[in-house]
Amino acid sequence: xxxxxxxxxxxxxxxxxxxxxxxxxxxxxxxxxxxxxxxxxxxxxxxxxxxxxxxxxxxxxxxxxxxxxxxxxxxxxxxxxxxxxxxxxxxxxxxxxxxxxxxxxxxxxxxxxxxxxxxxxxxxxxxxxxxxxxxxxxxxxxxxxxxxxxxxxxxxxxxxxxxxxxxxxxxxxxxxxxxxxxxxxxxxxxxxxxxxxxxxxxxxxxxxxxxxx
Amino acid sequence: xxxxxxxxxxxxxxxxxxxxxxxxxxxxxxxxxxxxxxxxxxxxxxxxxxxxxxxxxxxxxxxxxxxxxxxxxxxxxxxxxxxxxxxxxxxxxxxxxxxxxxxxxxxxxxxxxxxxxxxxxxxxxxxxxxxxxxxxxxxxxxxxxxxxxxxxxxxxxxxxxxxxxxxxxxxxxxxxxxxxxxxxxxxxxxxxxxxxxxxxxxxxxxxxxxxxx
DNA sequence: AAAAAAAAGGGTGTTTTTCCCCTTTAAAAA
DNA sequence: TTTTTAAAGGGGAAAAACACCCTTTTTTTT
Numbered sequence: 001x002x003x004x005x006x007x008x009x010x011x012x013x014x015x016x017x018x019x020x021x022x023x024x025x026x027x028x029x030x031x032x033x034x035x036x037x038x039x040x041x042x043x044x045x046x047x048x049x050x051x052x053x054x055x056x057x058x059x060x061x062x063x064x065x066x067x068x069x070x071x072x073x074x075x076x077x078x079x080x081x082x083x084x085x086x087x088x089x090x091x092x093x094x095x096x097x098x099x100x101x102x103x104x105x106x107x108x109x110x111x112x113x114x115x116x117x118x119x120x121x122x123x124x125x126x127x128x129x130x131x132x133x134x135x136x137x138x139x140x141x142x143x144x145x146x147x148x149x150x151x152x153x154x155x156x157x158x159x160x161x162x163x164x165x166x167x168x169x170x171x172x173x174x175x176x177x178x179x180x181x182x183x184x185x186x187x188x189x190x191x192x193x194x195x196x197x198x199x200x201x202x203x204x205x206x207x208x209x210x211x212x213x
Numbered sequence: 214x215x216x217x218x219x220x221x222x223x224x225x226x227x228x229x230x231x232x233x234x235x236x237x238x239x240x241x242x243x244x245x246x247x248x249x250x251x252x253x254x255x256x257x258x259x260x261x262x263x264x265x266x267x268x269x270x271x272x273x274x275x276x277x278x279x280x281x282x283x284x285x286x287x288x289x290x291x292x293x294x295x296x297x298x299x300x301x302x303x304x305x306x307x308x309x310x311x312x313x314x315x316x317x318x319x320x321x322x323x324x325x326x327x328x329x330x331x332x333x334x335x336x337x338x339x340x341x342x343x344x345x346x347x348x349x350x351x352x353x354x355x356x357x358x359x360x361x362x363x364x365x366x367x368x369x370x371x372x373x374x375x376x377x378x379x380x381x382x383x384x385x386x387x388x389x390x391x392x393x394x395x396x397x398x399x400x401x402x403x404x405x406x407x408x409x410x411x412x413x414x415x416x417x418x419x420x421x422x423x424x425x426x
Numbered sequence: 427a428a429a430a431a432a433a434a435g436g437g438t439g440t441t442t443t444t445c446c447c448c449t450t451t452a453a454a455a456a
Numbered sequence: 457t458t459t460t461t462a463a464a465g466g467g468g469a470a471a472a473a474c475a476c477c478c479t480t481t482t483t484t485t486t
Contacts, residue, residue: 045258048288075261076289152432163416165409167472180435187475196378197442198473202415203376206426213419365462380442393465400445410444410472430485436478443472448465455460 003123004031004052008040008069009085010061018056018085018115025116027123028054037064041072054122055082056106059097067100074101079212081122151189156210158185163202163211216336217244217265221253221282222298223274231269231298231328238329240336241267250277254285267335268295269319272310280309287314292425294335369423371398376415376424 005022007030009015019030031052034040041064043050055073059066070082084097084105097105106118151159154175161171168186172179190196193204205211218235220243222228232243244265247253254277256263268286272279283295297310297318310318319331364372367388374384381399385392403409406417418424 041258045254045289076258154433163412165413165416167410169472178435180437181433183474184434186473190474196474197380198412199376199415200378202412203426206419213416367463382442391465393467394463396444397463397465399443403444428486430483432481432483434479434481436480438477439475441472441474443470445468445470447467447469450466451462451464453460453462456458 002027002029003054003119004029005054005056005119006031006040006043006052007033007056008035008037008061008066009033009056009058010035011058014058021112021115022056022119024112025119028116028119036061037066037069037072040064040069041076044073044077051077051080053081054119055080056085057082057097057102058085067097070097070100070102083118083122152185155185155189158182159189159201159205160211162186162198163205163213215240215242216267216332217242218267218269218332219244219247219253219256219265220269221247221250221274221279222269222271223248224271227271234325234328235269235332237325238332241329241332249274250279250282250285253277253282254289257286257290264290264293266294267332268293269298270295270310270315271298280313283310283313283315296331296335365398365401368398368402371395372402372414372418373424375399375411376418376426 005028007015007019007022009018012035015033015035019033022028022030031050032043034043040055057066057070061069064072066084070084073080073082082097082102084102086097086105103122104118106115154177157175158171161174162168166174168182169179172182175182186198186201189201193201195201195204202211206213218241220228220232220235222231225248228246228248232246235241235243244263245256247256253268270279270283274282277285279297283297286293286295295310295315297315299310299318316335317331319328367390370388371384374387375381379387381395382392385395388395399411399414402414406414408414408417415424419426
C-alpha cells in the first residue's frame, strides 16, 4: 500500500525538492503540491480524491499561512496528518503549528532517511515519534502538556490493535509480548483514560485519532 | 437538546416555509438556508459551526444540484444526515439521491406532523423509517437491496448502546428486556454482520453511521 | 546517588462475553 | 391456511475480559 502526500510551500524549488524526495520512497507518492493554504482548501473541497494521508506544510506562506491551514484541516479533515516544515528552529511558530493540530515538525534541510522514517512513523503509529519531544516543548513553554496524555512506548500500537477484533492473547502474539504484559497495558490505560472496558478504550482511540475507522 | 437543520432549496418561498415549519418544532432549529449546493459547501467549509445535524435538500437546483451536493456531504461530512425533498414522486431522481447517500425523502407538501416525525426518527434512530420503503424501491429497480442490512426492530437501539461502556446486563436493564434477549440480539447481529466480537460490532456501527462517536 | 517511573511479566479469582442448544407466541408470507 | 420469520426468553459451558495482587530490571528524574 502506498500513502499519498501533499506538499504545501510557496517556494516552488523547495516543494519540488521535497516532493522528489517523497516520490523516491516506495511507500509514498506526492498527490500534488500547493503554493499556499487557500490552494489546499480548494483542492480538498473539490474532490475527496484530493485528500491525502499526509500534508507536509510550510509555516510562512502568503494568502493563508500554515497555522490557519492546519487549523482548517484539523476541523474539516481531522484524519489527515499534518507535519510542519520549518526553515529554522523558530520555537514560537512551531508551537503554534502543534497547537493548531500538526503532529510533528521537520526542518527543511532534513536528510532523506529522517524524512522517510518520519513518514513511516506517521502512517504506522499515527504519531511522529517527536511528538514526545513536542510535548516536552509544549510543557516547557505553556506549563501543562496540552490535554493529551503521555502514552508508554507500545501502548499506542496496543490501542490500535485493541480496536480490531483480535483477542488480547492474539494481540500479545502479534506484538511478541506475554499476554500478561498486554494485561498490564490494558489495566494501565483503563485507569489512565478512565474507561471501564474495551469499548471505552476503542472510543477513546477513535475520538483521539489514534485509530481511524 | 435541539438539533440544527439546514434547508437547501432555490425557491426562497418554499425554503422559508419549510424553515418556519422546522422552527416551530421545539427540538429543531434552522441554522441557515442555502439556494444551491455551492452555497452549502462554502458554508460547511467556512466553519465547523456551520455543520448541522440534518440537511433538507431539494433535488433540482442551479449551479450544484441535490445529487452532487449529497455526494459531497457523504464523503466530506459523513455524519450529516441528508433528507431529500422532492416536488413530485420522480422515482429516478429519488433513487439517485438515495444512492448518493440521502437517508430518506419527503414530498414538499408534507404535513407538519409527518415532517416532525421524520426529523425525530432521524436524530433518534439514525434512519428515517422510510428507509425500509426506500429499500423496497431500490430492490424493485436495481434488483439487489443496496448493500445495507435489514435490522430487526430494537437492534439499532441495542447497537448504539453496545457502543457505550455498558455491559449487556446494563443494556438489558436500560431496554427493559431480559439479558437473554440481549444475548439473542448480539448473536443474531454477530452472524448477520460477520463480526467476531463486540469490538467488531462497534466498528460496524461506526462505519455505517449507526453510532456517531 | 536515591527515588520514581517505565517496561516486562507472574498468580489468582471474579465477572462478562461468547457460543451453543432449545421454547413459546405472535406476526408475515406463501 | 400452512409455513416462515420475528421477537422474546431459558440453560449451560467455555473462553475472554477484567481486577488486583506482586516481582524484577532498566531508565529517568530529582
